[in-house]
Amino acid sequence: MAGEETVELTNAVTFTGAKTSMLTKIEPRFGTRLGGDKVRFTGTNMETDHTKYTITIDGVDCPTSAATSTYVECTTVKRE
Numbered sequence: 001m002a003g004e005e006t007v008e009l010t011n012a013v014t015f016t017g018a019k020t021s022m023l024t025k026i027e028p029r030f031g032t033r034l035g036g037d038k039v040r041f042t043g044t045n046m047e048t049d050h051t052k053y054t055i056t057i058d059g060v061d062c063p064t065s066a067a068t069s070t071y072v073e074c075t076t077v078k079r080e
Helices: none
Strands: 022-027 038-044 064-067 073-077
Touching: none
Parallel strands: none
Antiparallel strands: 022 038, 038 073, 064 073
16 A cells, blocks of 8 residues: 555563553444534543544544543544
8 A cells, every 4th residue: 555654663562551541431332424422432541631632433533622541532523
């Protein structure tokens, strides 16, 4: 595929459970094509700065509005 880059990792990657985010729930499971649906991603050890998230749902950006160590929220936009 054009624009793809292959990267070979030469160092081991270590994940520490206490520092690694884990997604446990997404609510609601379904929304409308009209937008305006608030979607909450619940988990543990999440980033608290909502501006560090980029959320895309079905190829459409979902701008974030809030985040804590246990959730991040975004609001869907109208789907063309």
